[in-house]
Amino acid sequence: MSDFLSMSGYGAYVWGSYGLTLAVIGALTWWTLAGRRGARERLARIQAQTAEDSRSPHDSLPRGDAPRSDETGYTL
Amino acid sequence: MLSYFANPERFDRLARTLIPWGWGLTLALLAVGLPWALAVSPPDYQQSESVRIMYVHVPAAWLGLFAYGALGVSSFVFFVWRHNLADLAARAIAPFGAAFTALCLVTGALWGKPTWGAWWVWDARLTSMLVLLLLYLGYMALRAALEDERLAARSGAILAMAGLVNLPIIKFSVDWWNTLHQPASVFRFDGPTIHASKLWPLGVMALALTILFGVLVLTRMRTLLLEKRADALERARERRLEAEAREASQ
Numbered sequence: 001m002s003d004f005l006s007m008s009g010y011g012a013y014v015w016g017s018y019g020l021t022l023a024v025i026g027a028l029t030w031w032t033l034a035g036r037r038g039a040r041e042r043l044a045r046i047q048a049q050t051a052e053d054s055r056s057p058h059d060s061l062p063r064g065d066a067p068r069s070d071e072t073g074y075t076l
Numbered sequence: 077m078l079s080y081f082a083n084p085e086r087f088d089r090l091a092r093t094l095i096p097w098g099w100g101l102t103l104a105l106l107a108v109g110l111p112w113a114l115a116v117s118p119p120d121y122q123q124s125e126s127v128r129i130m131y132v133h134v135p136a137a138w139l140g141l142f143a144y145g146a147l148g149v150s151s152f153v154f155f156v157w158r159h160n161l162a163d164l165a166a167r168a169i170a171p172f173g174a175a176f177t178a179l180c181l182v183t184g185a186l187w188g189k190p191t192w193g194a195w196w197v198w199d200a201r202l203t204s205m206l207v208l209l210l211l212y213l214g215y216m217a218l219r220a221a222l223e224d225e226r227l228a229a230r231s232g233a234i235l236a237m238a239g240l241v242n243l244p245i246i247k248f249s250v251d252w253w254n255t256l257h258q259p260a261s262v263f264r265f266d267g268p269t270i271h272a273s274k275l276w277p278l279g280v281m282a283l284a285l286t287i288l289f290g291v292l293v294l295t296r297m298r299t300l301l302l303e304k305r306a307d308a309l310e311r312a313r314e315r316r317l318e319a320e321a322r323e324a325s326q
Contacts, residue, residue: 004115007125007126007128008119008124008125009124009125010124010125010126010128010190013126013129013186013187013189013190014114014125014126014128014129016186017128017129017132017133017183017186017187018110018114018128018132020179020182020183020186021132021136021179021183024175024176024178024179025285025288027175028172028175028292029288029292032292032295032296032299033295035296035299036295036296036298036299036302039299039300039302039303039306040302042302042303042306043302043305043306043309046306046309046310046313047309049313050309050312050313053313053316053317
């Protein structure tokens with residue numbers, strides 16, 4: 001076992017490389033999933049606000065500029 | 077077929093199906109590849125156990141190059157055909173490509189120190205890999221700096237395409253210039269010169285990281301699509317509130 005860990009004296013380099021690789025993989029995965037969660041929450045918040053707007057009592061304006069579905073999908 | 081999936085909703089459905097399979101495959105391949113690379117594969121007769129660094133260093137290098145190729149191709153498709161999804165792919169790819177290129181440089185230093193006696197040398201291979209990292213960082217900085225999304229997308233695409241010239245320089249740097257770095261031993265015209273006992277675990281590790289890269293990019297693209305929808309809704313809401321305010325003040 002200690003042979004395996006020492007890697008014939010190259011332990012620091014070998015384990016350092018693998019540790020770093022796993023750390024990078026873990027960090028990228030975390031960043032990606034956290035970003036997705038953040039975007040979901042933001043979209044839900046804005047959708048809730050939009051729905052709230054249309055329920056409010058002073059709401060008698062034409063809805064001409066409400067987003068059409070093709071507009072919300074992608075604009076650039 | 078590509079234009080079929082250029083529709084954001086179809087893309088989203090396809091990505092949603094592929095992503096769980098990708099995670100599963102990544103984990104399975106890592107579960108096989110890591111013990112194979114660290115314990116089962118034989119030590120090198122010259123480099124002893126330090127050769128095991130290859131199984132993470134080389135896949136990271138390939139991914140850094142592959143990702144840049146994908147960034148360049150996506151940018152080209154966006155630039156010529158104005159497929160917005162291609163621009164989204166380019167944006168999604170860049171940070172992961174940068175991360176794997178950086179990982180390649182650092183694991184390379186960790187391999188270089190015991191093997192060459194130096195963490196870093198300014199030779200053609202190492203320098204052109206550093207340029208690759210700078211291209212990724214420049215691309216991301218440029219896109220982040222430009223407020224106008226259209227302009228950011230177009231100038232980013234031009235920068236990404238121009239940077240493609242660096243890829244053959246990296247690939248052939250070990251042939252064109254004197255270097256400490258070893259020459260190609262896998263992708264050669266006369267076939268791999270690396271023994272099967274090392275080629276197989278290298279292949280498994282490379283496949284694991286490539287599929288992981290694909291999963292991360294697809295997930296990131298879905299996130300960027302959500303952000304686009306949120307942006308559009310927010311803009312529409314602001315327009316409406318402004319209109320209401322104008323109406324009320326009259």
